[in-house]
Amino acid sequence: MDKTLGDLTNPTVDELEGLSGVHPGDRRVHSKGICCRAVFKPSGLAAGLTTARHLSDRGGEVEAIVRFSGSSSDPSLSDLLSPGKGMAVRFMPTDRDAAVLTAVNVPVFFAKTPASFLDLIKEANRLKGGGIEAIAAAAELAAHFPEARHAMAHIGKLRPPASYGTCRYYAIHAFLLVDREGKRRPAKFEWLPEIGVESLSIGKLKSLPADYLERDAAERLKKAPFRFRLHIVLGRESDPTDDPTLPWPDDRERIEAGVLEVTDVIAEPDGLVMDPTVTGTGIEPTDDPILHFRSPVYRESMRRRSRGE
């Protein structure tokens, strides 16, 4: 592992714990969530671009586990109050060749490097310690960290979703698709909900319980699966692959790689870590430093939570 990443891992997890305290046994962020069983049905349209089995086997069905989550590190926080939502998918085309795709409901990230992420979280903790109100703190962070401006603008517009099944989720980082000849092309991934994106109306907000998203998922899935279309967005030479704070232009070619059907809620399997650098064959991480940093951080979060810390 890159030495710098190792040096920053523990301080970063410590600062994440500072955001809302330690909740023993829980993830250091995205602590509240539910796991579901799912099946991915590839369209075959990505077969010329990648050898990834879960994306290229037209007519095939690939088992998957999905974990939907709220972004907060506080598992008792109401679903209404943590605006960022996550959808992490572990595709399991075979027992040995799993591929992970983690996504959230904003298209860009706050920080370009692990060091600037750590500075930003430290500053957020300092502002919180000074008792500054959340909105004023967000404005201050945006002023001090210009690279966070796109992410802050998106987060400022988020409204509580009607359902985990009505969010559009972005994997944010660029990855490399590797074809049969070994040719590599940069690409991003997005999940589009088939029933459309829907937020809650103001009228409904007051009447909902803190865990309304979990209840909604359990109710809806009894009647029909959540269906998400997987879009692959193809990058051009000029598109940055090492900077998750920058969006790519809207006009990039898209391929619909298949449909994920989320069928039922299940207990969380032991040891589940959605490490985004576990890409399986046919997909590779890019040179994005944040993407690589997530791997040791997630392992450290897992190490602490598995010991009941």
Ligand code: HEM
């Ligand atoms: C410096 C950057 C980041 C840090 C330090 C970080 C940190 C963490 C940590 C500590 C966890 C809990 C891991 C576990 O205990 O299993 C987590 C989970 C998660 N993160 Fe990140 N993260 C970063 C960037 C991102 C980005 C860019 C995305 C968007 C794609 C993202 C999406 C998620 C999701 C969806 C989960 C929940 C995974 C699950 O359900 O198991 N994170 N993150």
